[in-house]
Amino acid sequence: MSDEQRQRMHQTMQLAFDAPAALTIAETDSSVAFAWDGNAPLVLYSDGRRVTQKVEGGGDVEIKGHWQGNDFVVERKVSGGGKVTEDYLRSQDGKQLYVIVGFEGGRGRSIEFRRVYDWSCLSPLGGSMRGPLPRL
């Protein structure tokens, strides 16, 4: 494995392993927008349209999203690196969001793990207004 490939793989792992402490989601009929820890929102279209993020000093990240049943699946592919999938599913009571993260590093290397988020309030990004009442 070359130094560049190793660096791209490390970049992919960071995408998979670094859990944002706060996540804001705004959904429309045709798109789902994500904002992590105050970063600029990432808008993904549910028709699977690809978005490319330029990464300075790293591999470009190709991102696409689509609905798979009740789950919104986000796929991130690092150019020359591996692939990360995130499967977003809301709990039945609406109070939690489950994110199943999958990392594929090539050559059969993979790991899958779960993140759990608690609902805290309505999205300031707009989008739909469904959800449980905020806890006082």
Place this chain on the structure above:
Amino acid sequence: MHLTTAVALCGVVALSSAAATTSVVHPDLSGQWTLNAAQSDNPRDMLQARDSSGDEARGAGRAVVMVDAEASAAGGAAVSGVGEG
């Protein structure tokens, strides 16, 4: 009402209901969400645990992993192994 008009109206109603039943309603993910670390997996711990157990062939129906020493030296834990153990 003419028979042809009635048939046409029935057709419109049938098409409308077919369109309504084929439209897909997705669950709403909108909101602000805060990480619940206690209920979340820590992938780095998972890697360490599986590495220290020394048995990467024993999975719990999930991915089977072990640390790749070569990539670890390059600046972080690396994953190695086979999914769906």
